[in-house]
Amino acid sequence: MVEIRYDTERCAKCGLCTVACPHGILQQEMRGTVPTVHDIGSCMECGHCVAVCPKVAISHSTYPEGSVMPTQPELAPSYEQVMELVHTRRSKRRFTDEPVTRSVIEQIIEAARHAPSEHNVQDTEFVVVQDQETIDQIAQATLAYYRRLSGMLRNPIGRAMFRLMSGARETEAVIEFLPEMEGVVSQYEAGNDYVLNRAPVLILACADSVGGFPAVNANLGLAQAMLAAEALGMGTFYAGFVTRACGRGHDIARLVGLPDTNKVYGILALGNPRVRYRRWPARNPARVTWIGEA
Numbered sequence: 001m002v003e004i005r006y007d008t009e010r011c012a013k014c015g016l017c018t019v020a021c022p023h024g025i026l027q028q029e030m031r032g033t034v035p036t037v038h039d040i041g042s043c044m045e046c047g048h049c050v051a052v053c054p055k056v057a058i059s060h061s062t063y064p065e066g067s068v069m070p071t072q073p074e075l076a077p078s079y080e081q082v083m084e085l086v087h088t089r090r091s092k093r094r095f096t097d098e099p100v101t102r103s104v105i106e107q108i109i110e111a112a113r114h115a116p117s118e119h120n121v122q123d124t125e126f127v128v129v130q131d132q133e134t135i136d137q138i139a140q141a142t143l144a145y146y147r148r149l150s151g152m153l154r155n156p157i158g159r160a161m162f163r164l165m166s167g168a169r170e171t172e173a174v175i176e177f178l179p180e181m182e183g184v185v186s187q188y189e190a191g192n193d194y195v196l197n198r199a200p201v202l203i204l205a206c207a208d209s210v211g212g213f214p215a216v217n218a219n220l221g222l223a224q225a226m227l228a229a230e231a232l233g234m235g236t237f238y239a240g241f242v243t244r245a246c247g248r249g250h251d252i253a254r255l256v257g258l259p260d261t262n263k264v265y266g267i268l269a270l271g272n273p274r275v276r277y278r279r280w281p282a283r284n285p286a287r288v289t290w291i292g293e294a
Contacts, residue, residue, distance in 0.1 A: 003061040010057035020048040087280045092235030095271030111228030112221035118213040127204040139195040145245040199269035209263045218265035235273030
């Protein structure tokens with residue numbers, strides 16, 4: 001059972017913890033009084049209360065002494081610096097033979113694990129694959145899936161079954177993608193790996209398939225991982241071909257030893273990039289609908 005306690009002598013009675021608490025568990029009956037704890041069973045252990053308290057007056061059983069660190073505002077990047085990182089991060093699909101050190105991979109995963117997750121479940125697990133034979137097997141399993149999918153969609157009966165299972169819009173979208181999919185297969189057979197580009201490292205974001213939003217949680221983590229990798233001078237690309245294949249079967253999950261209850265929800269390919277980009281092309285303008293005015 002979660003336990004939250006107040007040091008009444010330290011507490012500034014400011015009520016910031018009650019404002020920060022997402023479920024209203026902490027309540028201040030009157031201004032200038034020590035808040036009280038209500039319905040502790042609803043606490044999602046987010047740590048907002050201990051993070052916001054200016055006097056370190058709150059103890060939370062999930063966060064023992066030493067597990068809550070002070071912020072360092074002087075290290076925070078400016079908006080311009082953040083946007084420079086966002087603008088200059090590009091998918092890099094060609095890598096050198098230089099190995100990626102374990103410490104670099106751990107720093108990237110450190111960024112990923114601090115991503116937000118639904119209800120703070122922190123359910124994403126990471127599998128790091130550095131063995132080239134296993135990476136090749138993952139690419140081959142991906143291609144096997146696309147061969148099967150191509151055969152199904154090229155067959156009128158198979159296409160009708162796919163439409164029944166996935167709906168008309170999804171079917172048309174996959175059919176439009178079919179030439180590219182078949183091209184990737186034929187290129188691989190000709191010796192050109194456009195699936196994983198023989199990346200030296202794969203980071204698979206996985207989770208139990210039962211839960212609220214495991215796919216969202218996993219990909220929020222990978223988004224932060226990509227930015228951290230860019231800051232460390234590494235190259236990454238999101239392995240979309242493989243991720244799509246993982247969503248339709250369990251072959252790749254089994255290859256990396258996951259139980260049948262777990263799925264791979266996103267994959268990041270990682271390595272030392274062979275090229276560095278010196279400019280960034282503009283993207284399309286944001287499509288925004290404004291409702292109401294500030």
